[in-house]
Structures are given as C-alpha cells and as structure tokens.
Amino acid sequence: MPSLITGNILYLIRGIGVSLEILLSLLVIGFVLGSLIAFAQVYGPNKWYVQGVLRVYDRVLRGVPILILLFTCYFGISGVINIPPMLAAILALGVRSSAYQAQIFRSALQSIPPGQLRAARALGFTQRGAITTFAIPIAFRYAIGPWTNEFSSELKATSLVYVIGVSELMDRANNIVSNAAGHILLVFGVTAFLYLFVNKIGNSLLYALERQIRFPGFEEVAR
Amino acid sequence: MSEILTIDNLWKSYDSEQVLCGISMSLKKGETKVLVGPSGSGKSTLLRCVNRLTAPDGGLVKLAGVEVGEGNVNEIRRRIGFVFQDFNLFLHLTAIENVYVAPVKIKRESKPVARRKAMALLDRVGLADKADAYPAQLSGGQQQRVSIARALSMEPEVMLFDEPTSALDPELTQEVVKVMSDLADDGMTMLVVSHEMGFARDAADEVLFMEKGVIVECGPPEKIFGRPDNVRTKAFLRLISEA
Numbered sequence: 001m002p003s004l005i006t007g008n009i010l011y012l013i014r015g016i017g018v019s020l021e022i023l024l025s026l027l028v029i030g031f032v033l034g035s036l037i038a039f040a041q042v043y044g045p046n047k048w049y050v051q052g053v054l055r056v057y058d059r060v061l062r063g064v065p066i067l068i069l070l071f072t073c074y075f076g077i078s079g080v081i082n083i084p085p086m087l088a089a090i091l092a093l094g095v096r097s098s099a100y101q102a103q104i105f106r107s108a109l110q111s112i113p114p115g116q117l118r119a120a121r122a123l124g125f126t127q128r129g130a131i132t133t134f135a136i137p138i139a140f141r142y143a144i145g146p147w148t149n150e151f152s153s154e155l156k157a158t159s160l161v162y163v164i165g166v167s168e169l170m171d172r173a174n175n176i177v178s179n180a181a182g183h184i185l186l187v188f189g190v191t192a193f194l195y196l197f198v199n200k201i202g203n204s205l206l207y208a209l210e211r212q213i214r215f216p217g218f219e220e221v222a223r
Numbered sequence: 224m225s226e227i228l229t230i231d232n233l234w235k236s237y238d239s240e241q242v243l244c245g246i247s248m249s250l251k252k253g254e255t256k257v258l259v260g261p262s263g264s265g266k267s268t269l270l271r272c273v274n275r276l277t278a279p280d281g282g283l284v285k286l287a288g289v290e291v292g293e294g295n296v297n298e299i300r301r302r303i304g305f306v307f308q309d310f311n312l313f314l315h316l317t318a319i320e321n322v323y324v325a326p327v328k329i330k331r332e333s334k335p336v337a338r339r340k341a342m343a344l345l346d347r348v349g350l351a352d353k354a355d356a357y358p359a360q361l362s363g364g365q366q367q368r369v370s371i372a373r374a375l376s377m378e379p380e381v382m383l384f385d386e387p388t389s390a391l392d393p394e395l396t397q398e399v400v401k402v403m404s405d406l407a408d409d410g411m412t413m414l415v416v417s418h419e420m421g422f423a424r425d426a427a428d429e430v431l432f433m434e435k436g437v438i439v440e441c442g443p444p445e446k447i448f449g450r451p452d453n454v455r456t457k458a459f460l461r462l463i464s465e466a
Contacts, residue, residue, distance in 0.1 A: 115311035119370075122276060123325040123377060124301030133328055138315055215315050217359020 004183055005190055008176050015169035016194055022090055022158045022168060027151065029094025034101025041102070042109040043131065054102075061099035066160050069096055074164040089161035093154065100150055108142035109135060141213055148206040152199055159195070169194060227252045227412050228273070228381050233282035235268055235436075242268045244436035245282065250381065255413040257423040257444070260433035261459055266416040267308075269433070270383045273414070274303045287380065301329060304374030304382040309390055310366040312358040318369045319345060319354040322376050329377070337376075344372040348402050364395030368402055375406075382406065384415040418463050420448060432456045 037054055044050055061069070073092035077083045112135055120130035162171035173191040177184050228250040235243040242265045250256060258266045271277040273284050275296045284291040291299045312321050322341035326332040332340075345351045348368035358366055367387055374382060384403065388396040400422045407413055407426040417423065423430050423444050430447040432440045432455075440453040451457050 113311075113314075115307065115309060116313060118276060119305075119307065119311035119313065119373075122274060122300060122305035122307075123373070124297050124299075124329055125325070126297050129328060133324065134313060141315070215359075216357040217314060 015172035018168040019158045025090045026094040030097025030101045033098035035105050037102035038105030041106050058099045061096045085164045085166045089166050104143050104146045108139040111142045112138050144210045151202050229285040231283050234280045253410045254428045255407040255426050256429045257427040258416045258431050264433045265436040267385050270385050274300050301377050302380045304379035306384045306387045308386040310370045317355050322372045348372045363391045364398045367399045381412045386416050
C-alpha cells in the first residue's frame with residue numbers, strides 16, 4: 001500500500017510544481033489588476049462609468065462560482081482561438097483574484113488616517129508623490145494580513161482547475177485514485193498534506209514579512 | 224518692510240454655511256500674528272485657505288507677490304510650513320525620517336545632507352536624542368515639536384500653526400510654546416491660530432479676534448487683551464481666561 005505513494009510521490013510533487021506555477025501567476029495578475037482597480041476606486045474620478053464599471057466587475061467576479069469562470073474562460077476562448085488549459089486556468093483565476101485583491105487594497109488605502117496625506121500635501125508633495133511615498137507603504141502594512149488569507153484561498157482554488165484538464169496536484173491525485181481503487185483516503189490524505197505544507201510555508205514567509213515591516217504603534221490592540 | 228503674505232477679500236462657505244466673509248490681512252517679513260476667536264469662527268479654515276488645503280470660493284492669497292492658485296499650489300506649499308493641531312506625523316517613519324523625507328523626495332537633496340540638516344532641526348526643537356523614535360513612542364508635545372521641525376525642513380518663508388497646542392496637556396503645551404517663541408524671536412514670519420495667551424503676549428506683533436468669518440478687532444496684544452473695544456472680544460476673552 002505505501003508503494004502506491006512512494007511509487008507516485010515524484011508524480012505528485014511535480015503536480016505541486018504545476019499548482020505553484022498557477023498560483024504564483026494568478027497572484028501576480030490579481031496583484032497588478034487588483035491594485036490598479038483599488039487606486040481607481042479610491043483616488044480615481046468619481047464618475048459613474050468608472051466607478052460603476054468597477055463595481056460590476058467586482059460583483060460579477062466575486063459572485064460567480066469558480067467552476068463557471070473556469071469553463072467560460074476555457075471553452076469560451078477556445079471556441080475563438082486555441083488556448084492551452086493552463087493559460088485559461090491562470091487567466092480565469094487571476095482575473096477573479098484581482099477582484100478580491102482590489103477589495104483588500106481598497107480597504108487598506110481607506111484605512112490610512114487622512115491626516116497622513118494631508119500632511120504630505122501641506123509639505124508640497126503632489127498627489128502622486130504623496131501616494132507613492134506615504135499611502136503605498138502604509139497601505140501595504142494594512143493589506144498584508146488579508147493578503148495572506150487570499151494566498152491560502154487561491155492555493156486551494158488551484159485544486160479545481162483539473163476540471164479543464166490541467167495536470168496539477170489534484171488532477172494527479174485523482175488519476176492515482178482511479179487507477180488504484182480503494183485507497184482514496186490514503187491518496188487524498190497525502191495530497192491534503194502537500195497542500196497544507198505549501199500553505200504553511202507561504203504563510204510563514206508572509207508572516208515573517210509582516211513582522212519585518214511592523215513599526216511601533218501600528219495596529220496596536222487595546223486589551 | 225515688505226509684505227510677504229497677503230490675504231485679500233477671502234470668502235469660503237461649506238454647503239449653506241458662510242465660514243469666511245471677505246477676510247483681508249497681511250504679514251510682513253518677520254511678523255507674528257495670532258488669530259483668536261470662538262470655535263467655528265473660521266480661523267482654521269482661513270489657515271487652510273492660505274495654502275489651499277481648502278480651496279477658497281473667492282478672493283486671493285499672495286506669497287511674496289505671487290498669487291496662489293491651482294497651478295502653483297505645490298510650489299507655494301513648499302514655501303509655507305504648516306503645523307497641524309493633531310501633529311499628523313508620518314506614523315511609519317522615525318522622527319528624523321519625518322524631518323528629512325520632504326527635502327529628499329521633493330528637493331532631491333542627498334540623504335546624508337538632508338539627514339544632517341534634519342538632525343540640526345531636531346536639536347533646535349530639543350529632540351536630537353529622539354531622532355530614531357517612532358511617533359507612537361513620543362509624547363504629544365514631542366510629536367508636535369517634531370512636526371514643527373518637519374515643517375521647517377523645507378526652509379519655509381512663512382509658518383502657519385493651526386491650534387498647535389490644543390491637543391496637548393498644559394504641561395506639554397509649554398515645551399511647544401517655547402519652540403514657537405524661539406522661532407518668532409529668530410525672525411520667522413508666523414500666522415498662529417491659538418488660545419495661548421502667554422504666547423500671544425510674548426511673541427505676537429498683532430492679535431486678531433475673529434468671529435463668524437469676520438475679523439472683528441485687531442491690535443497689539445496688550446491692547447486686545449488689556450482693553451479691547453469690541454464687546455464680543457471682551458466676552459470671549461473673559462471666557463478663555465476663566466477656562
């Protein structure tokens with residue numbers, strides 16, 4: 001029975017590699033789009049066609065199940081141009097993540113005490129200068145906690161992309177199970193452990209970064 | 224001496240409330256003027272309209288003869304130091320970083336040079352030993368002194384103080400007042416909103432009493448505090464001297 005695992009462990013670990021590739025790509029797409037959206041929401045023009053469009057984007061991507069997004073993106077696009085499932089998965093999850101990350105960054109920007117930017121403007125900083133010098137470093141500190149959460153959610157979300165045929169960790173676990181009936185608990189147990197392991201490492205790194213950039217008085221808790 | 228700051232017929236309203244009703248005044252180089260008046264009289268709004276943290280509805284402000292407008296506002300603000308009631312120090316920066324961030328980022332001064340100047344400014348406000356402390360590690364009075372040093376870092380021609388001591392305990396007030404008095408003695412041009420009678424008596428060339436968006440009475444401190452002409456001024460001064 002353990003030979004089922006030992007014999008397949010490399011196969012599974014390569015699956016984690018694919019999962020990580022999807023995870024990192026989708027987080028980067030989500031980060032870039034999400035921060036642009038958040039800046040537009042907080043500092044952008046207060047016009048309905050800007051804020052309205054962003055609101056619809058947000059509601060749709062956070063309101064529609066992941067599987068529907070994956071199917072629409074893969075089968076929708078592949079009807080027009082040939083798109084590899086991996087790319088479709090990264091696009092669908094990346095765009096979806098941008099809606100969540102935009103929420104994180106928007107609330108982080110809105111948590112900055114207004115006096116901070118007022119003081120910067122009074123010194124003669126332009127709006128852009130005040131944002132890059134003060135708003136971003138402070139917002140980054142507010143955002144990192146919720147962003148750690150997003151990291152964990154998205155790692156787990158990558159386990160769904162097997163439905164469009166990407167051979168990542170979950171897909172490989174499924175394959176092993178369907179070739180060796182009766183060992184479902186063992187195989188999925190090991191797979192779950194691998195997800196937990198990656199999650200733990202990612203979270204530890206993010207927590208370490210969070211501790212690194214903390215400063216006295218920031219988010220102090222009254223007890 | 225020439226006028227360095229000119230405020231001419233300044234108007235401002237919020238919604239239906241008229242806050243400034245045609246304020247005119249001016250500051251000569253090296254002068255210190257203190258604005259007093261009941262809360263809601265428009266003192267802070269007047270200060271904020273000077274460097275356009277709030278845009279006035281009408282009238283004009285000139286700094287050394289140049290009209291302040293949307294086009295040159297960043298340029299002008301670099302020449303006007305502003306001290307806030309609630310300090311507004313940059314929370315993620317140490318005291319010395321707070322003082323040199325503007326010269327480094329705006330004037331493109333090199334960090335070592337800006338740091339040396341910042342240290343001298345912190346020394347001037349008596350806080351050289353707190354250079355590496357974060358705002359949260361400083362008392363209110365210390366934070367306000369750092370914020371004065373920060374405002375001075377851009378070598379301003381005029382300093383505006385918006386109730387710099389009203390968020391402070393009485394014993395912390397004095398250390399801030401001392402710094403402001405020294406600054407006035409050194410010849411800084413200052414427009415100060417404050418109810419610190421001691422400071423006004425010692426340092427002010429003129430005290431202006433403001434009410435409902437109008438300068439009701441102005442004159443040398445001994446006149447305004449000693450024998451004011453206006454009944455409203457008298458009533459207000461009685462109130463704050465009892466407090």
